[in-house]
Amino acid sequence: DQQVKQNSPSLSVQEGRISILNCDYTNSMFDYFLWYKKYPAEGPTFLISISSIKDKNEDGRFTVFLNKSAKHLSLHIVPSQPGDSAVYFCAASDTSGTYKYIFGTGTRLKVLA
Amino acid sequence: SQTIHQWPATLVQPVGSPLSLECTVEGTSNPNLYWYRQAAGRGLQLLFYSVGIGQISSEVPQNLSASRPQDRQFILSSKKLLLSDSGFYLCAWRPRGNYGYTFGSGTRLTVV
Numbered sequence: 001d002q003q004v005k006q007n008s009p010s011l012s013v014q015e016g017r018i019s020i021l022n023c024d025y026t027n028s029m030f031d032y033f034l035w036y037k038k039y040p041a042e043g044p045t046f047l048i049s050i051s052s053i054k055d056k057n058e059d060g061r062f063t064v065f066l067n068k069s070a071k072h073l074s075l076h077i078v079p080s081q082p083g084d085s086a087v088y089f090c091a092a093s094d095t096s097g098t099y100k101y102i103f104g105t106g107t108r109l110k111v112l113a
Numbered sequence: 114s115q116t117i118h119q120w121p122a123t124l125v126q127p128v129g130s131p132l133s134l135e136c137t138v139e140g141t142s143n144p145n146l147y148w149y150r151q152a153a154g155r156g157l158q159l160l161f162y163s164v165g166i167g168q169i170s171s172e173v174p175q176n177l178s179a180s181r182p183q184d185r186q187f188i189l190s191s192k193k194l195l196l197s198d199s200g201f202y203l204c205a206w207r208p209r210g211n212y213g214y215t216f217g218s219g220t221r222l223t224v225v
Binding site: 091 | 147158214
């Protein structure tokens with residue numbers, strides 16, 4: 001049972017345009033969400049987070065939106081740069097417990113120069 | 114500063130051989146520690162987590178085990194590797210009071 005889903009395995013975007021990566025979850029107890037970026041043969045690096053008490057969080061070019069009623073979150077990257085090409089994972093957790101994050105399967109973003 | 118070390122970076126092991134992957138965290142105390150695996154074409158699967166010395170919780174029944182002999186040391190082991198154990202293994206830690214993880218650089222394990 002995949003509690004966190006990233007239904008788009010890959011995405012290609014032109015440099016300078018907006019990249020939108022989507023993530024859906026099924027567990028209504030999840031109350032904290034993270035986005036990580038991963039390059040090949042490296043550990044994931046933290047990008048941005050959002051708590052369920054918010055519906056938007058911004059950090060520079062990255063914005064995460066949360067729609068609790070739809071159990072959906074998205075990561076917007078504006079403007080996209082070639083260095084953003086990587087695999088992006090969303091993760092969700094019920095922070096009342098042991099902070100076990102459930103990760104999606106990832107979306108490979110390719111930003112074309 | 115707080116850092117996480119994971120080794121080795123790559124490992125090629127024959128089927129049936131033992132495994133020991135080590136992860137240590139510096140600059141903090143009493144962290145939550147986690148082992149994840151990324152299999153080919155799959156997401157990050159949580160294998161084990163630990164909230165303290167000697168306290169291990171397993172998420173997925175399998176051929177692997179974990180131990181936490183010291184506060185900042187987390188070890189992933191197997192007595193006999195299977196081909197299906199191949200993958201990219203990641204250690205992560207979460208500081209108390211912090212919501213997110215910091216990951217190590219990972220170990221690429223290939224069982225042949």
